[in-house]
Amino acid sequence: MTALLEVKNLSKSFGGLVAVNNVSFALQAGRITALIGPNGAGKTTCFNLVAGAMQPTSGEVLFEGRPIENTPPELVCRMGIARTFQIVRPMRDMSVLENAMVGAFSWTRNVSEARSTAYESLESVGLAGKANARTDQLTLPDRKMLETAKALSTRPKLLLLDEVMAGLRPTEAASVVRVLQGLAEAGLTILLVEHVMRIVMEVASRVVVLHHGARIAEGSPGEVAADPRVLESYLGTGFHA
Amino acid sequence: MQKRFEGSADIRPWLAGAMVFVTLALVGALANPYLISLMTIVLLFTFLGQSWNLMLGIGGQLSIGHALFVGLGAYSVAVLEVKYGISPWIGLLLGMFLAGSVGAALAWLSFRFEVRGIYFALLTIAAAEFARIMFSGWEFVGAMQGLFFPAPTNAIEFSMLRGDARFYYFVALALAALGIVGTELISRSYLGYVWRAMRDDEQAARALGVRTFRHKILVIAISAATAAVGGGILALVQGSIFPDSIMGMGLSVDVLIGPVVGGLGTTFGPLVGSLAAIPLNHLMSALGDSLRIPGLNNIAYGVVLVLVVWFLPDGIWPAMVRLCKAIQLPSRVWLPQPRKAEE
Numbered sequence: 001m002t003a004l005l006e007v008k009n010l011s012k013s014f015g016g017l018v019a020v021n022n023v024s025f026a027l028q029a030g031r032i033t034a035l036i037g038p039n040g041a042g043k044t045t046c047f048n049l050v051a052g053a054m055q056p057t058s059g060e061v062l063f064e065g066r067p068i069e070n071t072p073p074e075l076v077c078r079m080g081i082a083r084t085f086q087i088v089r090p091m092r093d094m095s096v097l098e099n100a101m102v103g104a105f106s107w108t109r110n111v112s113e114a115r116s117t118a119y120e121s122l123e124s125v126g127l128a129g130k131a132n133a134r135t136d137q138l139t140l141p142d143r144k145m146l147e148t149a150k151a152l153s154t155r156p157k158l159l160l161l162d163e164v165m166a167g168l169r170p171t172e173a174a175s176v177v178r179v180l181q182g183l184a185e186a187g188l189t190i191l192l193v194e195h196v197m198r199i200v201m202e203v204a205s206r207v208v209v210l211h212h213g214a215r216i217a218e219g220s221p222g223e224v225a226a227d228p229r230v231l232e233s234y235l236g237t238g239f240h241a
Numbered sequence: 242m243q244k245r246f247e248g249s250a251d252i253r254p255w256l257a258g259a260m261v262f263v264t265l266a267l268v269g270a271l272a273n274p275y276l277i278s279l280m281t282i283v284l285l286f287t288f289l290g291q292s293w294n295l296m297l298g299i300g301g302q303l304s305i306g307h308a309l310f311v312g313l314g315a316y317s318v319a320v321l322e323v324k325y326g327i328s329p330w331i332g333l334l335l336g337m338f339l340a341g342s343v344g345a346a347l348a349w350l351s352f353r354f355e356v357r358g359i360y361f362a363l364l365t366i367a368a369a370e371f372a373r374i375m376f377s378g379w380e381f382v383g384a385m386q387g388l389f390f391p392a393p394t395n396a397i398e399f400s401m402l403r404g405d406a407r408f409y410y411f412v413a414l415a416l417a418a419l420g421i422v423g424t425e426l427i428s429r430s431y432l433g434y435v436w437r438a439m440r441d442d443e444q445a446a447r448a449l450g451v452r453t454f455r456h457k458i459l460v461i462a463i464s465a466a467t468a469a470v471g472g473g474i475l476a477l478v479q480g481s482i483f484p485d486s487i488m489g490m491g492l493s494v495d496v497l498i499g500p501v502v503g504g505l506g507t508t509f510g511p512l513v514g515s516l517a518a519i520p521l522n523h524l525m526s527a528l529g530d531s532l533r534i535p536g537l538n539n540i541a542y543g544v545v546l547v548l549v550v551w552f553l554p555d556g557i558w559p560a561m562v563r564l565c566k567a568i569q570l571p572s573r574v575w576l577p578q579p580r581k582a583e584e
Contacts, residue, residue, distance in 0.1 A: 051448065077450035089445040091438050093506070102438040106450025109431045154450050 004029040010059035019045040021213040032190040034204035042213040043193045051083040052076035082151035083160040088143040090135035097131040103153030121152035141172040158189045177203045269410045277410045283515045284413035290499030290511030291420035292467035298506030300460030301440025303362040306369030307496045310340040312488035314469025315476035319388040329402040336469035344465025348458040373488035387483035409478045425508045504556025513558045
């Protein structure tokens with residue numbers, strides 16, 4: 001199995017603060033990988049480095065073997081990496097469907113083609129019934145799914161999801177989990193940034209744990225959950241599984 | 242179910258638009274000369290407002306120096322015709338090319354160095370003022386004395402765009418129609434979607450693969466080129482141009498009044514706004530003259546603008562649309578309704 005995305009010795013500092021410190025990991029195609037860690041662990045910075053929104057201080061990001069760490073976000077997207085934002089960002093006077101159409105214009109200029117692709121993306125996240133709604137009429141879980149649908153319309157090979165389940169109730173999160181599993185079964189590679197451990201254990205086939213910017217563990221959810229360093233980072237010293 | 246999105250092109254707005262233009266054409270055929278010249282200005286500013294509206298209302302880029310592009314168009318037409326006797330059609334093309342290039346260059350320089358948003362708007366003022374001062378001192382283009390077109394004849398000469406007031410009224414009407422149809426077509430094309438996404442959130446748009454740098458340059462170049470066409474016709478209608486009036490701050494403000502009052506980013510906003518604001522200005526000006534209160538028009542104009550922005554912040558056109566919908570709504574209570582398509 002080849003690595004779709006490879007992160008090698010990635011570091012990012014803001015002045016004296018080292019947000020990401022020498023992190024390496026690889027994503028296997030067609031799987032869901034989770035990047036977890038307590039608040040301030042550097043997850044989102046790591047995510048932004050991969051998405052091209054920030055440039056690393058040192059290190060490499062290879063997508064399909066090509067370095068992308070200095071590529072601007074719009075070109076990263078056109079290469080096949082789509083992302084969502086932690087704070088949902090719908091376009092205000094456009095309908096749900098029109099929001100989802102924008103992503104499709106990264107590979108087509110045909111409006112009706114974009115419309116049908118957007119409709120398919122909405123269908124795959126369960127929003128097809130609300131295609132004509134205005135975005136301010138959507139509930140938070142729906143808006144998070146709209147973010148995912150927008151990203152899907154770009155026809156990505158790799159989907160980066162930034163805390164899509166933060167702030168959702170357990171039943172809502174469960175339906176998101178089903179959507180993500182469906183996408184992975186259809187062959188999409190997903191990198192999930194999340195701090196809700198329980199959901200990650202359920203959905204991810206591989207987990208990378210960050211703490212104070214550094215990678216402290218990597219493995220299957222079971223292995224990671226049993227790792228004493230991971231427990232320590234989440235709960236402090238003195239706790240045991 | 243998916244068909245609802247495919248072939249559901251609504252022709253009602255086009256029909257309504259066509260009716261508006263038939264009415265305006267009848268006005269042109271029947272009205273008195275004063276009304277015709279007033280309406281010519283209204284329609285020209287509808288077109289100019291449309292060009293400004295494309296840039297801010299759809300592309301999200303604020304220009305407070307649109308007089309620069311209007312002036313380049315006006316001078317291109319005037320210099321070619323007055324100095325060399327070349328047809329204004331060529332002048333319009335030259336103006337579009339010049340203004341489009343200047344707009345693109347200004348945008349490129351600005352965004353290349355991360356000057357954006359309100360700072361870009363300040364840059365447009367600076368560029369317009371720079372051009373005004375330059376043209377004021379440039380003997381070749383008439384400097385402060387301006388340029389005068391040959392005395393108007395009443396014979397209509399289409400190749401030289403020369404004719405009487407009624408002729409110019411129909412030219413302005415055609416231009417306004419062109420502007421409205423063009424804006425509508427652009428906003429329904431992929432450019433419209435991509436530009437509105439860029440306007441609402443540049444970072445989010447980039448993450449969806451929108452190459453915002455080139456799209457910002459494109460929308461500004463198109464807006465500038467269309468403003469130049471409006472400027473060229475405005476010069477012909479006025480019969481003379483002076484740097485202070487065609488490139489001054491006053492013109493930049495006049496251009497944006499229509500879309501702001503009428504409704505930013507809407508297709509009919511600039512027309513409705515110009516129809517409301519320009520006759521009001523003229524009316525108050527006349528009233529001020531007869532009452533011997535100089536400047537009454539400016540005061541009244543200002544008060545009305547503040548009131549509109551205060552009470553109808555979206556503009557007049559969206560308020561009219563809301564009103565029409567509100568009038569239709571109660572009828573649904575008792576009229577038999579076709580069964581709604583399932584959601």
